[in-house]
Amino acid sequence: MQNDLAQRIAALPKYQELKRKRTAFGLWLTLAMLLVYYGFILLVAFNKPLLATRLGEGVMTLGMPIGLGVIVFTVVITGIYVNRANNEFDRLQTEINKAVL
Numbered sequence: 001m002q003n004d005l006a007q008r009i010a011a012l013p014k015y016q017e018l019k020r021k022r023t024a025f026g027l028w029l030t031l032a033m034l035l036v037y038y039g040f041i042l043l044v045a046f047n048k049p050l051l052a053t054r055l056g057e058g059v060m061t062l063g064m065p066i067g068l069g070v071i072v073f074t075v076v077i078t079g080i081y082v083n084r085a086n087n088e089f090d091r092l093q094t095e096i097n098k099a100v101l
Contacts, residue, residue, distance in 0.1 A: 018092040
């Protein structure tokens with residue numbers, strides 16, 4: 001019974017659409033996160049003087065807001081994924097459930 005259900009779900013065009021969209025979107029977000037994170041790590045490794053540049057008269061350096069930006073970027077793309085998952089992906093999942101059950 002479970003095998004039959006899995007085959008029916010896999011054969012649905014909506015399931016194929018959901019799988020394709022979710023995978024592509026996840027790959028784009030992963031690529032964006034890797035570029036931002038490893039870009040920061042490469043700056044730390046190869047351009048320490050740039051990150052050590054002071055901003056103003058205090059102890060704030062350019063590396064601090066850039067590092068904070070990496071963290072904020074992570075939170076933002078997580079929110080983007082959750083928003084799309086709760087809207088588009090859940091809608092497709094509901095349509096798949098209705099078609100199969």
